[in-house]
Amino acid sequence: AHEGILRRQSLRESAARTYARSLPIVPVRARGLTIEGADGRRYLDCLSGAGTLALGHNHPVVLEAIRTVLDSGAPLHVLDLATPVKDAFTTELFATLPRELAEKGRIQFCGPAGTDAVEAAFKLVRTATGRDGLMAFSGAYHGMTAEALAASGGARHTSVARLPYPYDYRCPFGTGGERGAELAARWTQNLLDDHKSGVPRPAGMILEPVQGEGGVIPAPDGWLRQMRELTAARQIPLIVDEVQTGVGRTGTFWAIEHSGIVPDVLVLSKAIGGSLPLAVIVYREELDAWQPGAHAGTFRGNQLAMAAGRATLAHVRANGLAERAGELGARMLDRLRALAGTHDCIGDVRGRGLMLGLELVDPGGDLEPGGARPAAPHLAAAVQQACLDRGLIVELGGRHSAVVRLLPPLTITDEQADAILDRLADAITAAVR
Numbered sequence: 001a002h003e004g005i006l007r008r009q010s011l012r013e014s015a016a017r018t019y020a021r022s023l024p025i026v027p028v029r030a031r032g033l034t035i036e037g038a039d040g041r042r043y044l045d046c047l048s049g050a051g052t053l054a055l056g057h058n059h060p061v062v063l064e065a066i067r068t069v070l071d072s073g074a075p076l077h078v079l080d081l082a083t084p085v086k087d088a089f090t091t092e093l094f095a096t097l098p099r100e101l102a103e104k105g106r107i108q109f110c111g112p113a114g115t116d117a118v119e120a121a122f123k124l125v126r127t128a129t130g131r132d133g134l135m136a137f138s139g140a141y142h143g144m145t146a147e148a149l150a151a152s153g154g155a156r157h158t159s160v161a162r163l164p165y166p167y168d169y170r171c172p173f174g175t176g177g178e179r180g181a182e183l184a185a186r187w188t189q190n191l192l193d194d195h196k197s198g199v200p201r202p203a204g205m206i207l208e209p210v211q212g213e214g215g216v217i218p219a220p221d222g223w224l225r226q227m228r229e230l231t232a233a234r235q236i237p238l239i240v241d242e243v244q245t246g247v248g249r250t251g252t253f254w255a256i257e258h259s260g261i262v263p264d265v266l267v268l269s270k271a272i273g274g275s276l277p278l279a280v281i282v283y284r285e286e287l288d289a290w291q292p293g294a295h296a297g298t299f300r301g302n303q304l305a306m307a308a309g310r311a312t313l314a315h316v317r318a319n320g321l322a323e324r325a326g327e328l329g330a331r332m333l334d335r336l337r338a339l340a341g342t343h344d345c346i347g348d349v350r351g352r353g354l355m356l357g358l359e360l361v362d363p364g365g366d367l368e369p370g371g372a373r374p375a376a377p378h379l380a381a382a383v384q385q386a387c388l389d390r391g392l393i394v395e396l397g398g399r400h401s402a403v404v405r406l407l408p409p410l411t412i413t414d415e416q417a418d419a420i421l422d423r424l425a426d427a428i429t430a431a432v433r
């Protein structure tokens with residue numbers, strides 16, 4: 001079955017379906033951290049639907065929530081009408097938000113994907129400000145629809161103004177550290193205040209508190225606060241994309257809690273749907289300038305996703321899984337740092353909570369101005385394959401696809417964390433041999 005399915009799908013599906021090409025697995029069963037393939041092999045899944053599975057695969061509370069809706073006779077599809085399921089989801093979500101948004105925020109269901117919510121956020125701030133331009137950061141990832149893509153890192157032919165994101169290891173200013181973040185902030189401030197540059201005041205600025213696809217790059221809290229201050233002082237709505245960082249992943253329920261910033265618009269998807277498709281924006285009520293009917297869509301009321309999402313949010317909150325992710329992530333980071341000490345092909349190790357990254361480099365390559373070695377995408381691909389051979393699924397990311405990313409469920413045990421790191425260490429040793 002395994003070979004046949006892979007062969008038929010690779011004939012029929014576009015070459016753009018990247019995951020299946022780098023991960024030739026045919027999953028048939030899954031539970032928690034573990035996926036079982038059609039060939040009977042078992043894998044530890046550190047991709048977790050690109051961070052979607054906060055509770056891992058098929059968590060009992062998620063399955064139970066879905067079953068309850070199915071057994072209740074409630075309609076599965078009613079566009080975006082108000083339902084008890086939706087009410088329960090919204091109430092639970094608002095209970096997790098910073099006070100300013102919880103008390104006076106508005107929610108717009110966008111669904112089904114993160115990229116839909118990003119588009120809605122752009123449309124919202126354009127409507128509210130009457131302005132058109134957008135600002136986004138180098139290395140960002142916001143999705144694959146037209147505007148979200150234009151705001152993403154590698155996008156070309158884009159009208160979105162691009163700002164430097166603080167990236168310690170490959171600092172765009174060649175300095176790194178606090179100085180690099182300071183220069184990045186000043187660059188942004190200069191652009192905002194340079195009225196001769198021809199860049200008009202934008203409708204909004206969008207950023208990720210930790211860049212995920214861009215290579216697991218946590219933004220310094222101080223820099224995030226500066227972005228908040230710069231935008232607030234100029235009446236530019238700040239859009240924070242927590243599609244990947246949300247629901248406990250970084251060690252706080254929302255990643256914005258580390259810096260304490262409150263955005264004007266929060267973009268949420270992935271884990272909020274408890275493994276089913278769901279995407280929303282939550283925003284300050286002053287921005288709610290669009291007219292009734294201004295934003296519509298057929299699939300914005302996925303009842304099963306709302307039920308699975310409510311159960312996930314409640315379980316993460318009730319069981320302190322964000323704190324757990326913070327503690328476990330810090331311990332895993334320590335072990336990864338120790339690994340970097342014995343492997344000179346690991347140029348950098350970073351992350352926040354259970355969002356971890358290892359940047360692979362060519363140790364013999366020339367030092368770049370900031371002290372980084374050249375990225376080693378081929379080695380990263382070899383490590384990914386060696387991981388797969390050892391029953392570990394990891395994803396690559398980063399500007400050069402040279403960052404090995406770990407996004408395990410927040411529910412993993414200490415022993416599972418050790419097993420992940422043992423296999424990864426072994427895979428790196430094998431790949432450099």
Ligand code: PMP
Pocket residue numbers: 050112113114115116118141142143144208212213241242243244245269270
């Ligand atoms: N924003 C961020 C930060 C993401 O990581 C992603 C997906 N990786 C998206 C937006 C887009 O979400 P989707 O793939 O559901 O469209």
